[in-house]
Amino acid sequence: xxxxxxxxxxxxxxxxxxxxxxxxxxxxxxxxxxxxxxxxxxxxxxxxxxxxxxxxxxxxxxxxxxxxxxxxxxxxxxxxxxxxxxxxxxxxxxxxxxxxxxxxxxxxxxxxxxxxxxxxxxxxxxxxxxxxxxxxxxxxxxxxxxxxxxxxxxxxxxxxxxxxxxxxxxxxxxxxxxxxxxxxxxxxxxxxxxxxxxxxxxxxxxxxxxxxxxxxxxxxxxxxxxxxxxxxxxxxxxxxxxxxxxxxxxxxxxxxxxxxxxxxxxxxxxxxxxxxxxxxxxxxx
Amino acid sequence: xxxxxxxxxxxxxxxxxxxxxxxxxxxxxxxxxxxxxxxxxxxxxxxxxxxxxxxxxxxxxxxxxxxxxxxxxxxxxxxxxxxxxxxxxxxxxxxxxxxxxxxxxxxxxxxxxxxxxxxxxxxxxxxxxxxxxxxxxxxxxxxxxxxxxxxxxxxxxxxxxxxxxxxxxxxxxxxxxxxxxxxx
Numbered sequence: 025x026x027x028x029x030x031x032x033x034x035x036x037x038x039x040x041x042x043x044x045x046x047x048x049x050x051x052x053x054x055x056x057x058x059x060x061x062x063x064x065x066x067x068x069x070x071x072x073x074x075x076x077x078x079x080x081x082x083x084x085x086x087x088x089x090x091x092x093x094x095x096x097x098x099x100x101x102x103x104x105x106x107x108x109x110x111x112x113x114x115x116x117x118x119x120x121x122x123x124x125x126x127x128x129x130x131x132x133x134x135x136x137x138x139x140x141x142x143x144x145x146x147x148x149x150x151x152x153x154x155x156x157x158x159x160x161x162x163x164x165x166x167x168x169x170x171x172x173x174x175x176x177x178x179x180x181x182x183x184x185x186x187x188x189x190x191x192x193x194x195x196x197x198x199x200x201x202x203x204x205x206x207x208x209x210x211x212x213x214x215x216x217x218x219x220x221x222x223x224x225x226x227x228x229x230x231x232x233x234x235x236x237x238x239x240x241x242x243x244x245x246x247x248x249x250x251x252x253x254x255x256x257x258x259x260x261x262x263x264x265x266x267x268x269x270x271x272x273x274x275x276x277x278x279x280x281x282x283x284x285x286x287x288x289x290x291x292x293x294x295x296x297x298x299x300x301x302x303x304x305x306x307x308x309x
Numbered sequence: 310x311x312x313x314x315x316x317x318x319x320x321x322x323x324x325x326x327x328x329x330x331x332x333x334x335x336x337x338x339x340x341x342x343x344x345x346x347x348x349x350x351x352x353x354x355x356x357x358x359x360x361x362x363x364x365x366x367x368x369x370x371x372x373x374x375x376x377x378x379x380x381x382x383x384x385x386x387x388x389x390x391x392x393x394x395x396x397x398x399x400x401x402x403x404x405x406x407x408x409x410x411x412x413x414x415x416x417x418x419x420x421x422x423x424x425x426x427x428x429x430x431x432x433x434x435x436x437x438x439x440x441x442x443x444x445x446x447x448x449x450x451x452x453x454x455x456x457x458x459x460x461x462x463x464x465x466x467x468x469x470x471x472x473x474x475x476x477x478x479x480x481x482x483x484x485x486x487x488x489x490x491x492x493x
Binding site for chain 2: 040041048051072074109188227228259261307
């Protein structure tokens with residue numbers, strides 16, 4: 025009898041903390057991807073509140089250009105951009121690409137955040153809007169050209185989940201609107217769906233992949249679906265993304281609706297994105 | 310609100326004298342961690358430590374959620390969780406211990422008592438015996454406790470890569486402060 029009492033007491037003592045019940049907090053899934061971009065596509069992640077993320081993205085020429093162009097290394101397409109987190113859910117960004125001398129801007133908002141604890145939510149959903157203005161000289165200056173012809177808009181939903189510490193997956197249904205297209209057979213509104221994922225290889229290295237499926241009969245002949253494979257390498261304050269892609273442009277309307285590279289023919293760009301974050305506004309503790 | 314009111318009543322009633330045989334708790338235990346290395350000083354706070362103290366036996370337990378630590382820089386917080394503490398796999402740090410020689414301590418109001426704490430600290434999947442000094446502060450308004458100690462992070466199987474060895478200290482200084490309330 026005495027022994028049984030002792031056991032009961034021991035059990036009670038072991039569960040001292042359980043008397044307080046569960047922690048009343050909601051834990052949001054974090055770091056489903058190392059930056060707010062998978063490769064070309066926006067990822068589930070946002071730039072954190074008060075953080076400025078300077079991005080330098082670069083694509084060499086096609087490997088298929090051969091030795092004369094040193095397998096693409098002689099050529100370069102570049103985008104310089106800056107993303108900023110207004111809150112943990114709302115971020116904005118601007119950029120300038122050498123591809124068609126484009127200026128772009130985006131706004132991204134997390135509608136739902138994957139969480140456990142007090143509030144449980146299995147997935148994250150973000151909505152993204154981007155606008156692009158290309159500033160090439162008019163091909164036909166003698167015509168009555170409209171400024172609106174230079175503009176492109178993209179609306180995208182990003183739906184995804186961090187399945188485990190090492191594995192995240194997302195799908196991105198997308199609408200690309202082009203005010204002016206080259207031929208009557210091309211659609212002004214292009215529907216596409218992006219698929220992207222990452223597998224963490226170790227704490228500082230992950231393997232990323234993305235594929236964007238274009239619904240048939242919308243774009244010019246010779247446009248391919250975008251496929252990119254790459255690595256995220258984290259070094260303290262930088263994330264270095266190294267990848268292979270058949271897309272030349274680094275903004276949505278370009279890599280979704282204007283990818284001309286064909287993986288089968290070796291039209292593959294070696295590319296990299298460098299992301300460096302700066303804390304502008306420190307969080308209140 | 311009703312619950313709070315009830316707690317306040319208990320608080321006033323309970324602290325006219327410290328009552329043995331009573332359990333005390335807090336859900337707002339404060340934990341401040343500091344790593345001072347040649348290149349940078351990194352600090353983080355967690356204000357949601359769960360503490361429960363059994364005055365009958367002198368035993369207590371303390372638990373903090375690793376993801377509850379907030380840093381000055383979002384990236385530091387991400388690295389802390391992802392690369393060092395691996396908080397998805399090891400979400401909590403827990404201390405289970407007791408106050409040494411509890412039965413010989415006679416607590417009185419308006420006194421600060423220096424005590425020693427002995428027990429087991431579990432974090433990052435490693436459990437180690439851990440001792441540290443602590444203070445129990447008795448005031449007519451309530452009882453609180455503080456403690457400061459260092460944790461050698463290598464003891465808890467947390468590795469610092471060579472590239473950042475000047476950024477992160479091998480010993481992290483921890484300050485704990487809790488205001489305890491009597492449990493009903």
